[in-house]
Amino acid sequence: MLSDLNLDDTDISILGLMRMGLSDAAIARRLQVGHRxxxxxxxxxxxxxxxxxxxxLGARAQQLGLLGPFVPDSNRPTLLEKTL
Known part of the structure; x- marks a missing residue:
């Protein structure tokens, strides 16, 4: 079934960056492509x-095993750190 999805490396990167909580604009900057x-x-x-x-989308990607285990980005504060 996974092979039927025709996902490329960029698709997987986008899913991973979405899981980290990045906006479309932030993902575009990271991948050096346009926001649209x-x-x-x-x-x-x-x-x-x-x-x-x-x-x-994120839940389904995780369910299908498209994303590895979640490892928070150490450069981004956690929600708890933001509130302190």
Whole structure:
């Protein structure tokens, strides 16, 4: 089934960056592509994985094993650190 999804390395990168909580604009900067490119790719990913929104996209990607274990980005403060 995974091979039927036709996901490339960029798709997996986008999913991973989304899981880290990055916005489309931040993902675009990281991948050095346009903001609209990321928006379009996210829409395509939602269609490929048959989900209605970004949250469901991340959950489905994790369920399918498309993403490894979550390791927080040490350069980004956690929610708890933001509130302290």
């Amino acid at each position: 490119t990321i928006q379009r790719r996210v829409q395509q990913l939602m269609a490929k994985l048959s989900v209605p929104n970004r949250f469901a």
